Amino acid sequence: MTNLFLLQLLNGVQLGILLFLVAAGLTLIFGIMDFINIAHGVLYMVGAYLVATFAAMTGTFWLGLLIALPAVVAFGLFLEFFLFRRLYDRSHLDQVLATFGLMLILTEGVRMIWGSSPIFVPVPDALSGSIRLLGIINYPVYRIAIIAAGFAVAIGLYVLISHTRAGMLLRAGASNRPMVSALGVNITWLFAAVFAFGAMLAGFAGAMVAPVLSVDPGMGESVLILAFVVVVIGGIGSVKGAFVAAIVVGVVDTMGRTFGPILLQMVLDPSAASQTGRTLAPMLIYILMALVLAIRPSGLFGRRGAA
Template sequence: MSLILILEQILNGLQFGVMLFLMAAGLTLVFGVMGLINLAHGALYMVGAFAAAIVAAWTGSFVLALVASLAAAAAAGALVELLVIRKLYDRDHLDQVLATFALILIFSEGTRWVFGSFPLFLDVPSYLSGPISLPGGIEYPLYRLTIIAIGLVVAAGLFWLIARTRIGIQIRAGESDREMIAALGVDISKLYTLVFALGAALAGLAGALVGAIQSVQVGMGEPVLILAFVVIVIGGIGSIKGAMVGALLVGLTDTLGGVFLPQLFGLFMEPASATSVGASLASMLIYILMAAILLVRPSGLYGGQH
C-alpha cells in the first residue's frame, strides 16, 4: 500500500465530502430554519444535473451549464415552496414526509416523461480535463480538484452569508424564534422561499458537478440524499459548520473504507471473500460512525451552532 495511493484516496474522499456538503448545507438550512423534513431535496439535485446536461449540449459551455443548474434548481425549489411546502409548515412531520415523497415521484416521472429513461452525459470541458501534477509525484484529475475548490469557495461564501449579512441574521433568528422576527417586521414567507431556493440551488450545483463524473439519470439524487441526512445528523441539524465537518467525515470514511478494507481483509482471507466482506463492512462504516458520534453527542457534533 503506497503513500501515493493513500493520498489519492484522501483527495477522492475530500471531493466526495465537498459534494455531500453542497447537498447537506441546503438540507440542514431548510430543516433548521423551517423545521421541515424535505425528502424531495434529492430531486432538486437531479434537476440541476439535467439542466446542466441540456444547456451544455445546446451551448457547449460548461460555465453556462453550471449557471443553468443553479437557476433551474433554485426556480424549481421556489416553485415547490410556494405551491406545496408553504402548506406544510404547521403540519406534523408525517404529513411533510408523505408530501415530499410524493414530490419525488412527480419529479422522477416528469423527468422521465420529458427526457426519457436513458441517461444523459455531461462532458468535462477540455480546459479541466486530464491530470495535474501535485507534490509527491501524485497525478490527480484536474476536474476533481476543481470540484474541491468550488465546494470550499461555496462553503466560505455560505459561512459569510450566515454570519455577516442581514439575511444571515434573519435566517439565524428564524431558526430560534420565527414568531418574534415576524413581529419585528420580517416577511417570514419571503425568507422561507429564499432559504428553500438557496438550498435547492446548492443541491442543483452538486448535481451538475457530479454529472460530469457520473451519468445524469432519473433517480440519481436519492442515494445522495440518504448520505446527506447522515451528514446533518453527524454534524448537527441547523449547523453549516456541522454540515461541512460531517460531510468531510462521511466522504473520507466511505472512500477510504471502500478502498482499504478489502485490502486489509485480503491479508488473512481469500481474495474473493476479502472483497465481499470488506465491501460489505465498508458500506456500513458511515452508519457505525454516525451511531458512535450520537452515543457521545446526541445532538451531533455542532448541534445548535451555525
C-alpha cells in the same frame, strides 16, 4: 501505500464537498423551517439534467451551468410556492409522505422527459486531463475544481451567515422561529429565500458532478440518504456542522471502501474480501453516526436541547 492514502484522501474530500452542497440546503430547511424535505435529492438530480441539457444546447459547459442554476432556483421556488408552503404547519409525517410522493413523481417525470438511459456531459476543455501532484500520482483537474468550487461556496456561506444581515436572520430563525416572526420579520419571504438558496446549492452539486458521473434518474436518491446522515451528525440547522460532518463522512466512506477490502484480503479470498469490505464500508458511516449521537445527542454543532 502513502500515495494511495493521499489520493483517497482527495477522493474523500471531493465526495464530502458534494455531500456538503446537498446537506447545507437540507440542514437550513430542516433547521429554520422545521421541514423535512425528502425531495431535496431531486433538486440535485434536476441540476444535473438541466446542465446536461443546456450544455448540449449551447455547446459549452459554462453557459449551460449559467442557465441551469437560475433554472433550478426557479424550479425550487415553484415547488415552494405551490406545494411546500402548504406543508409547513403540518406534522413531520405529513411532510415526509408528501415530499416522498413528490420525489417519486419527479423522478418518473425526469424518466419520461429524458429517458432512463444515462446522459453524459463532456468535461469542459479547460479542466480536462490530469495533473501530477506528488511523484507518480496523477489526479483529474476536474475533481480538483470540484473541491475548489466547494470550498469557495463554503467560505461564501460562512461570510453570508456570520457577517450579513440576511445571515443574522437565518441564524435567528434557526434558534427561535416564533421570536423572529414576532419581531416583524417577513417569515414567508425568509422561508422562500432559504428554500431557493438550498435548491441552488443542491442543483450546483448536481451540475458539478455531471461531467464525472453519468446523469441518471436514480442519482438523487443515493445522495439524499448520505446527506441526511451528514445533517444529523453535524447538528440540525448548523451549516458549519454540515461542512465538518460532510468531509468526515466523505473521507470515512472512501477510505473504508478502499482499505477495508485491502486489509480483509490478508485473511479472506479476494471476492469474499471485496464483498465483506463493501458491506462493512457503508456501515462505518452509520456506526460513526451512532457514536456521535451517543456522545452528543444533538450532533457535533447542534445546540443542546434543540430537537
